[in-house]
Amino acid sequence: MFGLQDIPKFVLAFFLVLPIISFIHEAGHVFFAWLMGGKNIRITVGTGKVLFRLGMLEVRKYYFWYGLCSFDNLKRSHRFANILIFSGGVLFNAITTILVMYLVEAGTVVAGMLTYQFTYFSMYYIFFALLPMPYPDGTYSDGKVILDLIRNKPHIADTIYRITWNEEKRHWQVLDSSKKVLETSRDEDTAIARAHQLAQNTRPSRVLQTKAGEEIEVCNYPRVPL
Template sequence: MDFLINFVIITLFISPIITLIHESGHAFFLKIFGAKVSEFTIGNGDIFWSKNNFFIKKAFFFGGRVGSKNLKILSKNQKTFFYLGGVFFNFLSALVLHILTGYEFLVFRNYVDSFIFVSYLTIVINLIPLNTIVGATDGKQLVELYRN
């Protein structure tokens, strides 16, 4: 029963927060390079709630997206920072919590430890260059950027 409760909490609460942090990293680099964020989405599927260009979709625990209509104005180096922005923000948030809590890898004492672990897992998954059912990972987009 504990496994089921932990799974639900991690899936419905921790994962969307990690996604929000990840997508904020992408949006941060768009903003500092002068590109406009045209879409900031948490989740996938039909829209559950929206305000301006911020969307929460019904499957809010599964992925996200930051889009810009003027991504073409960015240089290759700026696009690299944009694509790695989510991973950087995930790493920074996990590292800060890691230092503050004395996290021991694969030792789950509380939900903060789960947050740290899932953040590190998110980093690894996003750096693997592959296409998913919701689009290309950050790693795949980087490979395509430098392949062209």
């Protein structure tokens, strides 16, 4: 039974152990994103207003709840690469859990409340990350994305935005996947900036530009792992 004497243990788990586990989880995503050539990598721990940024780490006001990582421009953006990236969080959680259990068994680390909470909540984190389910805000669990990637579900496919020059009308235009004109501009940089904005808001997505009759990738914005 949960008693008054257990409240400090609960506070320790919620405000210290869980954020550490969350950070390890996001570090797993980041490792594989870096391995696949990702740029602009950022780890976000918590939710709410930003408290501080330190390099790629961003800590928010409610640091004990939620976490995600973001990155752009994967050099290797095929399905297997994305499966590795989305599996990285639970993989790092599993590795650190097994490591702590091994150290306790070997007598290197003394078993106590911290080791118990760490292993317990790591398994909790792994279970809910792998459970293939949608979240109320429209995002998906890592397990759901991994499963959909394996099944090659259509909604996982990149949304394509194209930047082209219309010679007849003498303006730049941003097109969607069906070649429908979304934006027009006399200025190339403005058209590119708008395409980037649209792509960032519609992950996973790619921005392509036609130059000298050849279509090249300007940037890609992969889905954000949680």
